[in-house]
Amino acid sequence: MNHNLLEVKNLKTYFFTRNGVVQAVDGVNLALRKGENLCLVGESGCGKTATALSILRLIDSPPGKILGGEILFHDEDLLRCPEERLRQIRGREIAMIFQDPQSSLNPVFTVGDQIAEPLKLHLKLNSKEALERARELMEQVGIPQADERMKDYPHQFSGGMKQRVMIAAALSCDPEILIADEPTTALDTTIKAQILDIFHDLKQARNMSILFITHDMGTVAGIADRIVVMYGGKIAEVGTTFDIFDQPAHPYTQGLLTCLPNISAQQQRLTPIPGTIPSLIDPPSGCIFHPRCPKRMPICDQEDPPEVFISDEHRVVCQLYKQPVTSPGKTGDTHSAQ
Numbered sequence: 001m002n003h004n005l006l007e008v009k010n011l012k013t014y015f016f017t018r019n020g021v022v023q024a025v026d027g028v029n030l031a032l033r034k035g036e037n038l039c040l041v042g043e044s045g046c047g048k049t050a051t052a053l054s055i056l057r058l059i060d061s062p063p064g065k066i067l068g069g070e071i072l073f074h075d076e077d078l079l080r081c082p083e084e085r086l087r088q089i090r091g092r093e094i095a096m097i098f099q100d101p102q103s104s105l106n107p108v109f110t111v112g113d114q115i116a117e118p119l120k121l122h123l124k125l126n127s128k129e130a131l132e133r134a135r136e137l138m139e140q141v142g143i144p145q146a147d148e149r150m151k152d153y154p155h156q157f158s159g160g161m162k163q164r165v166m167i168a169a170a171l172s173c174d175p176e177i178l179i180a181d182e183p184t185t186a187l188d189t190t191i192k193a194q195i196l197d198i199f200h201d202l203k204q205a206r207n208m209s210i211l212f213i214t215h216d217m218g219t220v221a222g223i224a225d226r227i228v229v230m231y232g233g234k235i236a237e238v239g240t241t242f243d244i245f246d247q248p249a250h251p252y253t254q255g256l257l258t259c260l261p262n263i264s265a266q267q268q269r270l271t272p273i274p275g276t277i278p279s280l281i282d283p284p285s286g287c288i289f290h291p292r293c294p295k296r297m298p299i300c301d302q303e304d305p306p307e308v309f310i311s312d313e314h315r316v317v318c319q320l321y322k323q324p325v326t327s328p329g330k331t332g333d334t335h336s337a338q
Helices: 049-054 083-089 111-123 128-141 159-171 187-208 219-223 241-246 252-257
Strands: 003-017 022-033 037-041 064-073 094-098 177-181 207-216 226-231 236-238 307-309 315-317
Touching: 003 049, 003 094, 003 315, 022 037, 022 049, 022 064, 022 236, 037 049, 037 219, 049 207, 049 252, 049 315, 094 159, 094 236, 111 159, 128 159, 128 307, 159 187, 187 207, 187 219, 207 219, 226 241, 226 252, 236 241, 236 252
Parallel strands: 037 207, 037 226, 094 177, 177 207
Antiparallel strands: 003 022, 003 064, 226 236, 236 315, 307 315
């Protein structure tokens, strides 16, 4: 049994707006293991980023508020630990790479100073030691001429190089967990591949646990150990990369995969998922995906779907699998209602 380094249990994060309460994260359960690359995937607006920000209690309040659940890191609940303890964890034990490096880097400080700052704060290094370590980190993430570039400001870097700076800053204190929130979204294909190579090397060299957030299923296929599929603030399916790509169970997961281009197939057009993500202020009753689901049944809009274990690693939340198995791994007890 793999050790769970981080466990999120029944997490609920809502945003209280003028138009109503946005149920951005509604009962999410997931676990991150030591040395694992766990990918959290889903369409934009499904609650991926809100989940990641909730882990470090970085939700803006107001309007956001974490209403319930547990986030266990080494069995310590991050939702209930003192703010002082949380500041020690942020950056030192759990680091995060934010979605937009342009807005995450301070334009009035050099990149070297920004990478060195957490080293001074958490590891108590002096300025000379911190800057030397910053230079080494810049070299590790593939920034050429690090001696000179660490004296430059963010506006002097390209998008890909800014992202490398963000990765270097996140790695500065050698955290146990790295949360990467769509780190390749704004990058071209070549730079994106280089950034993904960096994450692969990190996992191999440091045995680091990575929570990688993306909407790009193509990216997920090459880097994930396990995948969590999220829709409308809820978990739809969890499984290994093989489970999700070769044996997808949830209609939403199947829809995401049919949206991928297939150069070996003769199809001329991609098959989109019909409709749009529902309002999280007034979500539909029952299964939140049922208005868009091609396999919906009358029960789907009346009852919340059950969670069913298809195998030890593979679980799905769907009415198509009415009879839950008695214990994980016994797939013979699971049947489809189709």
